[in-house]
Amino acid sequence: MLSVEHLTKVYSTGTVALKDVSFQVQEGEFLVVIGLSGSGKSTLLRCINRLVEPTEGRIVWDGVDITAASEAELRRIRRGIGMIFQHFNLVDRSSVLTNVLSGRTGYVNPWWSLINFWPLKDREMAQAALERVGIREKIRNRADELSGGQKQRVGIARALMQEPKMILADEPVASLDPVLAYSILSYLEKLNQEDNMTIICSLHYLDLVQRYATRVIGLREGELVYHGSREDISRLTDDEFKQIYGEEAQRMGGVAGTQVAP
Amino acid sequence: MTASPPVIQEVRNNSLAQAGLSALVPGLGQFVAGHRGRGFSIFLTILTLIGLTIWTAAQRARFPDMGFSSRAFLVMFGESFAILIFLSALYYLATRTFAVHPTTQALARAGLIVVAILAITLVSDTLIRTAVPEDQDRMLYGLTSLAGAAIVAAIWLWSIQDAYLLGKEYVPSTGTLLLLGSLALVVLGTRVTQIDLPKAFREYRDTQVILRRIVWPWQAAFVYDTNDVRASARIQAPCPPGEVGPPQNEPLPDDPWIVVTPTCGDLSVRDSMGQLEFGTLMTIEGGNFRPNDTARIQWQNPIGEPFTPRGFGESELVMGEEGSFTIEFYIPDVTIPSTAAGPQIHTLNVVQSGTARFTGELSREMKLALQEMLVTIMMGMMATLVGIILALPFSFLAARNLMNSINSTLEGFIGGVFGLILGAYLGSRAAGYLSAQLGGLEAAPVETAVLNFVLVVGGALFFYQLAGNLLDRLAKRALPPAVARVISIVGLGAIGAIVGYYLGLGFANGVLVIVYPSGFAETVAPRAALAGSVLIAGLLAVQAYRIGPAGEVTTGRLIYVLVRTVLNIVRSIEPLIWALVGIIWVGPGPFAGFIALTLHTIAALGKLYSEAIESIDPGPIEALQSTGANRLQTIVYAVFPQVLPPFISFTIYRWDINVRLSTIIGLVGGGGIGFLLIQWIRQFQYSYAGIAVWLITITVALLDYVSAEIRERFV
Numbered sequence: 001m002l003s004v005e006h007l008t009k010v011y012s013t014g015t016v017a018l019k020d021v022s023f024q025v026q027e028g029e030f031l032v033v034i035g036l037s038g039s040g041k042s043t044l045l046r047c048i049n050r051l052v053e054p055t056e057g058r059i060v061w062d063g064v065d066i067t068a069a070s071e072a073e074l075r076r077i078r079r080g081i082g083m084i085f086q087h088f089n090l091v092d093r094s095s096v097l098t099n100v101l102s103g104r105t106g107y108v109n110p111w112w113s114l115i116n117f118w119p120l121k122d123r124e125m126a127q128a129a130l131e132r133v134g135i136r137e138k139i140r141n142r143a144d145e146l147s148g149g150q151k152q153r154v155g156i157a158r159a160l161m162q163e164p165k166m167i168l169a170d171e172p173v174a175s176l177d178p179v180l181a182y183s184i185l186s187y188l189e190k191l192n193q194e195d196n197m198t199i200i201c202s203l204h205y206l207d208l209v210q211r212y213a214t215r216v217i218g219l220r221e222g223e224l225v226y227h228g229s230r231e232d233i234s235r236l237t238d239d240e241f242k243q244i245y246g247e248e249a250q251r252m253g254g255v256a257g258t259q260v261a262p
Numbered sequence: 263m264t265a266s267p268p269v270i271q272e273v274r275n276n277s278l279a280q281a282g283l284s285a286l287v288p289g290l291g292q293f294v295a296g297h298r299g300r301g302f303s304i305f306l307t308i309l310t311l312i313g314l315t316i317w318t319a320a321q322r323a324r325f326p327d328m329g330f331s332s333r334a335f336l337v338m339f340g341e342s343f344a345i346l347i348f349l350s351a352l353y354y355l356a357t358r359t360f361a362v363h364p365t366t367q368a369l370a371r372a373g374l375i376v377v378a379i380l381a382i383t384l385v386s387d388t389l390i391r392t393a394v395p396e397d398q399d400r401m402l403y404g405l406t407s408l409a410g411a412a413i414v415a416a417i418w419l420w421s422i423q424d425a426y427l428l429g430k431e432y433v434p435s436t437g438t439l440l441l442l443g444s445l446a447l448v449v450l451g452t453r454v455t456q457i458d459l460p461k462a463f464r465e466y467r468d469t470q471v472i473l474r475r476i477v478w479p480w481q482a483a484f485v486y487d488t489n490d491v492r493a494s495a496r497i498q499a500p501c502p503p504g505e506v507g508p509p510q511n512e513p514l515p516d517d518p519w520i521v522v523t524p525t526c527g528d529l530s531v532r533d534s535m536g537q538l539e540f541g542t543l544m545t546i547e548g549g550n551f552r553p554n555d556t557a558r559i560q561w562q563n564p565i566g567e568p569f570t571p572r573g574f575g576e577s578e579l580v581m582g583e584e585g586s587f588t589i590e591f592y593i594p595d596v597t598i599p600s601t602a603a604g605p606q607i608h609t610l611n612v613v614q615s616g617t618a619r620f621t622g623e624l625s626r627e628m629k630l631a632l633q634e635m636l637v638t639i640m641m642g643m644m645a646t647l648v649g650i651i652l653a654l655p656f657s658f659l660a661a662r663n664l665m666n667s668i669n670s671t672l673e674g675f676i677g678g679v680f681g682l683i684l685g686a687y688l689g690s691r692a693a694g695y696l697s698a699q700l701g702g703l704e705a706a707p708v709e710t711a712v713l714n715f716v717l718v719v720g721g722a723l724f725f726y727q728l729a730g731n732l733l734d735r736l737a738k739r740a741l742p743p744a745v746a747r748v749i750s751i752v753g754l755g756a757i758g759a760i761v762g763y764y765l766g767l768g769f770a771n772g773v774l775v776i777v778y779p780s781g782f783a784e785t786v787a788p789r790a791a792l793a794g795s796v797l798i799a800g801l802l803a804v805q806a807y808r809i810g811p812a813g814e815v816t817t818g819r820l821i822y823v824l825v826r827t828v829l830n831i832v833r834s835i836e837p838l839i840w841a842l843v844g845i846i847w848v849g850p851g852p853f854a855g856f857i858a859l860t861l862h863t864i865a866a867l868g869k870l871y872s873e874a875i876e877s878i879d880p881g882p883i884e885a886l887q888s889t890g891a892n893r894l895q896t897i898v899y900a901v902f903p904q905v906l907p908p909f910i911s912f913t914i915y916r917w918d919i920n921v922r923l924s925t926i927i928g929l930v931g932g933g934g935i936g937f938l939l940i941q942w943i944r945q946f947q948y949s950y951a952g953i954a955v956w957l958i959t960i961t962v963a964l965l966d967y968v969s970a971e972i973r974e975r976f977v
Contacts, residue, residue: 046884049888051884051887051888070735070738075890075891075892076890077890078887078888078889078890079889079890080890081888082888082889083885083888083889085881085884085885087881088881089879089881089882089884089885090882090885091882091899091900091903091904092903092904093903093904093906093907094899094903098899102885102886102889102891102895102899102900103889104889105886105889105890105891105892105895105899106889106890106891107890110892110894110895113895113898114894114895114898116898155885158885158889161889162889162890168888
């Protein structure tokens with residue numbers, strides 16, 4: 001169980017990104033964070049694995065206080081939390097294999113990994129991960145030769161290498177078209193249901209939220225303004241959605257409800 | 263606008279008053295009108311131009327008297343100003359009465375500017391005469407002052423008009439000011455840099471011979487076989503009484519021969535008036551030369567320097583039918599070194615020039631040049647290679663995006679600093695012990711260097727990490743805040759004491775010694791060091807108290823600033839100057855050049871690399887960190903792949919620069935081809951210098967091409 005308690009983040013520029021945010025996530029949940037850009041979604045996700053150092057508050061995961069962990073402990077915690085990014089954050093000039101293997105850095109002997117030496121077990125694991133997201137054949141390609149959807153699948157494969165118990169997905173489909181968006185979220189849903197991974201995902205579109213979320217929290221200007229269960233969301237109308245979200249909220253449109261085969 | 267005194271309020275927007283103020287002090291009118299920057303820059307421009315003109319006239323006209331220059335300047339300024347005022351008034355009247363059309367006005371203005379220049383030029387001779395006494399370097403001095411003075415007058419006048427127009431709520435363009443200012447700078451700059459166009463043309467003709475040898479030096483690159491016909495005889499001069507000189511030659515049956523009588527005689531003497539008093543007259547007979555062909559007399563002084571004496575007899579002679587001859591010749595005047603003692607043996611040659619035959623063998627100088635060229639290229643290459651290796655670690659320390667995220671507790675920072683010192687000390691002791699076992703620096707230089715580097719750097723880093731982490735963790739977890747506070751205050755205070763000690767010593771020995779050169783500084787040095795220690799320790803202790811227990815300090819930021827500063831300082835000192843340092847250090851030669859180039863390469867590449875690192879996409883770094891990678895893994899997987907292309911590009915670029923630089927670093931003694939070049943130029947061996955220039959040009963051009971090709975492939 002992940003418990004976020006009174007989390008506040010003030011950047012050195014003075015921007016208050018998060019204000020006293022508290023919530024809990026049970027194991028195996030698919031939690032969606034909604035909110036406008038700049039509402040603190042990314043900061044919230046990054047505070048959980050301390051890519052961003054929280055100013056105040058605690059984050060406790062399965063009884064371990066992440067906010068108080070030392071550097072070595074933090075690395076151990078991080079390797080159990082996969083992360084997926086809006087812009088994929090792959091190393092363009094490296095091969096798909098190297099990108100996927102780099103998800104394993106928290107487990108292997110650091111000195112061997114510095115010269116790009118990986119145990120056979122990890123190489124096989126990387127192949128299996130790519131198999132699982134359906135781009136096994138791209139393993140030798142350079143990352144910048146892939147399309148957006150393929151890149152995000154490499155991103156998921158990289159996260160899988162961590163054998164994570166939880167995945168943080170920061171707007172994983174915001175740079176993709178609607179068809180690909182459903183496809184990528186379906187992978188995440190499968191991980192959530194088959195492997196019982198906890199997913200915390202920030203999203204923009206109401207129909208995607210209704211389709212995938214088991215629980216939703218809404219952020220506005222760094223404050224937690226909405227908290228709803230799956231049933232609450234399915235009852236949510238566009239107008240109510242806009243109230244949480246602001247006027248810019250919209251549906252994906254057209255392909256709503258379409259199930260895209262993985 | 264801020265409130266101003268009533269007087270200024272009254273003057274403001276009164277055109278005439280403003281113009282009057284600007285006439286008194288240029289720029290004052292504009293200043294009062296509220297255009298402060300404008301007024302200030304007009305004032306500064308005029309002040310600078312006056313100063314520059316007087317200085318230039320005084321210095322460059324070889325007339326170093328500032329007071330006189332100032333008076334001369336004033337005379338010329340006054341007259342120019344008067345001429346300009348008169349012409350301006352004329353223009354004003356003209357535009358009011360008949361030339362009212364804009365085009366006519368523009369024409370009138372242009373005409374009057376021409377007239378102004380003409381007028382000032384025409385009266386210039388009178389002006390110069392009144393300002394400068396006859397016997398001085400009048401033209402140079404006078405013209406410089408006059409041009410400066412006239413331009414200052416024009417700007418002054420313009421500023422009056424400008425102030426007037428500003429009063430009319432109209433902001434004129436400053437184009438005129440810029441134009442006049444630049445004009446003045448061109449005039450003065452020409453004098454200061456001693457640009458002398460006539461000289462360039464005058465001296466070009468004399469340079470042609472030399473230039474031709476430099477441009478096409480290839481005859482000097484080869485050895486030629488010559489089949490000169492020659493015969494020699496030895497002659498003693500001077501000839502003290504009783505001496506007979508070397509034995510006389512005998513005629514030879516087949517080979518060319520000469521016989522000189524006598525073989526002992528006195529030199530001709532040229533007295534202080536240039537009058538020549540002939541020495542002993544010799545009779546020269548010879549045979550077996552090429553018939554009906556010319557030959558010349560050649561005299562070799564005792565150290566073997568040959569020359570053809572003229573005016574002592576027939577220096578060019580024609581052989582008879584049988585190839586024999588008889589002439590009379592005086593012993594020429596030969597300057598004998600004052601150190602020479604006793605009778606000297608000279609040599610007389612009779613030479614018939616033959617034809618020179620190309621052998622294909624390279625001359626000694628050509629071989630030397632090729633060899634030094636190789637040394638040069640190697641120097642540049644070694645400097646680049648060693649530079650890359652040393653620049654890499656610095657570049658990561660000087661990359662803001664990597665360093666900014668490194669923070670630690672104050673206690674951790676203190677532990678790190680002491681760990682660093684302790685580690686370096688232990689490392690150097692261990693390295694010293696081990697290298698002594700191997701036989702010391704002279705017996706095992708490479709091992710000693712490697713041991714020192716690995717143990718000192720490794721030890722410092724290891725203990726930095728160890729002590730830093732230990733104290734960091736203690737401060738965060740175990741220690742009560744009061745204890746942590748004591749540790750941080752004492753620790754930072756101790757660091758301050760060390761730094762302050764050296765600052766105090768430096769102040770006494772570096773600053774005080776300038777003011778009190780004799781002894782005083784040395785006696786107060788210990789006290790200054792103590793004072794420095796106490797002061798800095800106190801300041802830092804207070805700072806530590808304010809940061810508080812387990813407070814954050816930006817260690818990374820500190821290292822970043824430190825490394826950047828050092829790199830910037832090293833980089834701003836030119837390699838040629840580093841070469842001078844290298845020469846003082848290890849003596850002239852390629853090693854000094856290598857040291858110079860390497861130092862500069864480290865600094866330059868360190869900066870370029872660090873900027874490449876700073877401009878990478880931060881996404882992959884974030885991704886790697888989120889997987890639990892440590893710092894090194896993050897660098898290897900997220901940073902390296904991204905910076906590899908710029909690194910390669912910068913490295914090749916630097917290699918290019920280094921080879922270029924290595925060709926000229928020899929000019930100051932850094933070894934390589936530049937050293938040969940400067941030697942040959944100083945010995946007036948222009949053909950050989952030409953060979954060096956050609957080799958440098960070919961190498962640099964080739965390198966240019968190759969590096970461009972490589973960069974294109976990689977990037």
